[in-house]
Amino acid sequence: MRVAQADINGLFDKWQLQLRKGVLVYLVLTLLEKEDMYGYALISSLSGKLVAPMPEGTIYPLLNRLVRDELVVFEWQIMDSGPARKYYRITRTGRQMLKRMRKHWNQLNDVFQSEQ
Amino acid sequence: MRVAQADINGLFDKWQLQLRKGVLVYLVLTLLEKEDMYGYALISSLSGKLVAPMPEGTIYPLLNRLVRDELVVFEWQIMDSGPARKYYRITRTGRQMLKRMRKHWNQLNDVFQSEQ
């Protein structure tokens, strides 16, 4: 006899999705600190670092919010071949933000490492 | 002359709030793995580990979701003095979930540590 069991895979996926709210901005700023990038390339890079792929419907609105909040600026780059690209560069405010995010993340991490 | 600057404090607070969606469940399960606890005590414990205080409007719905998803169970405990308490205990499924959360968190942490 089989007892009904909670769908732990579904629950975990849902949790991962919730965790992304916050993690993604931190991750994008971390990548942009190292080098200027454009959206489509960020998708590839992020999909490698996260377990699940990074949908376009997530990254483009996210980048627009970063621009709105002046954490990054962008510049159109006309390519010799293919569509033009919007290259994003982190600002001074963006770096300050990143510094504070890093501190907060590490504090949280310390809690988790000490509790487990 | 003063140039208008983005309100980095406000932005950071907003980010922290977003990050909590996901972090809190992980944190609560982590605490419940060590010992059974009731809601009001969790609030004190969590407020110590997080920078900002933990509002009641967050923890009680969260605990109800955990019960709904069978990651924890609860039991009313009548006290000699003061109102009764709902003591929460982590389930086997909850422990499985926690194990997967821990793995995912550590993967993310590895990314952040290597990139910074």
Add this chain to the structure above:
DNA sequence: CGATATACATTGCTTACCGAGGTATATTGG
């Protein structure tokens, strides 16, 4: 007997992720 502390609960607002769909530009194979 009013004020305070303990303990749990709910409603409405806000915000972010993402699936689904759309536009446009170049390249490549038949």
Add this chain to the structure above:
DNA sequence: CCAATATACCTCGGTAAGCAATGTATATCG
């Protein structure tokens, strides 16, 4: 030459979580 594919950007609507505000009830203390 033209259909298919890859690149590169964008938007809309549904869903879900945190939280401020507000409410209930019990016990204690001055």
